[in-house]
Amino acid sequence: MIQVRVVGxxxxxxxxxxxxxxxxxxxxGEGRVLPIWVGDQEATSILIAVEGGTPPRPxxxxxxxxxxxxxxxxxxxxxxTRLDDGIFFAEITLATTSGRLVLDARxxxxxxxxxxxxxxxxVADEVLEEAGIPASIVDAGEEEAELDEFxxxxxxxxxxxxxx
Numbered sequence: 070m071i072q073v074r075v076v077g078x079x080x081x082x083x084x085x086x087x088x089x090x091x092x093x094x095x096x097x098g099e100g101r102v103l104p105i106w107v108g109d110q111e112a113t114s115i116l117i118a119v120e121g122g123t124p125p126r127p128x129x130x131x132x133x134x135x136x137x138x139x140x141x142x143x144x145x146x147x148x149x150t151r152l153d154d155g156i157f158f159a160e161i162t163l164a165t166t167s168g169r170l171v172l173d174a175r176x177x178x179x180x181x182x183x184x185x186x187x188x189x190x191x192v193a194d195e196v197l198e199e200a201g202i203p204a205s206i207v208d209a210g211e212e213e214a215e216l217d218e219f220x221x222x223x224x225x226x227x228x229x230x231x232x233x
Contacts, residue, residue, distance in 0.1 A: 070148060070191040075119055075184060076102065078112050079207070086112035088180055090149075090192060091204060101201030103192055105149070105157050111177035118184035130181040137186070141166055144188035147179040152196050 073090040081087055088111075090103040107115070114130045117123075127135065137143065142165040151158045159176040161183075162169060183190050 070193055071197055073103065073190050073192050073197075075115060075180060075190070076207070078107075078116055079104070081106070088112065088115055088177065089207060090180075090190065092197075095204065098205045100204045101197055102204045102207050103149070103197050103201045105176050105180075107177035107180075111175075111181055114181040115177070115184060118181060130178065130185055133178075133182055134185045137163070142170075144182060144186040145169070146189045146191055147174070147183045149176050149179075149190075149192040149196055151193060152200055157196070157200075 072093045074093050076089045076091045079087045079089055086107050086109060087104040088107050090105065092100050110129070114128050117128070118130070124131065142163050145162040145164050147159055147161050149157055149159045157176045159174050159179040161172045161174045161179050163172065180190060182188070
């Protein structure tokens with residue numbers, strides 16, 4: 070497992086949102102970035118949490134955080150565990166008063182909750198290897214040609230491209 074951080078939300082050519090996850094200790098332009106397609110609501114929720122904003126009314130992930138806080142549970146970590154037929158799978162590990170629980174979850178919900186709960190996000194090595202893209206084409210401050218290459222990638226990529 071590799072610990073990652075949210076580096077941003079992007080749009081593909083079909084205007085679908087993608088959350089970009091990058092290993093924590095890699096410098097800009099190094100390594101790989103994992104793009105995971107997410108829904109509009111999840112993308113908005115992730116962006117609000119990353120930017121430290123507060124919505125006028127609690128979003129679903131804010132409610133999840135409140136519920137966990139109320140029952141004295143905390144998110145220990147989330148893990149993007151596998152990629153199967155182009156679909157990413159994740160797990161949320163909770164520490165509760167009755168012990169540790171591992172829940173199956175969508176990566177988008179897991180990331181949105183992890184950002185709010187300040188929990189570490191992990192990705193299985195084989196998922197990053199299989200679905201990751203070179204960081205040099207997405208990291209800020211890179212040459213215009215590399216940005217054009219990433220735009221071209223987003224225009225031509227399809228979630229089915231990541232099927233085994």
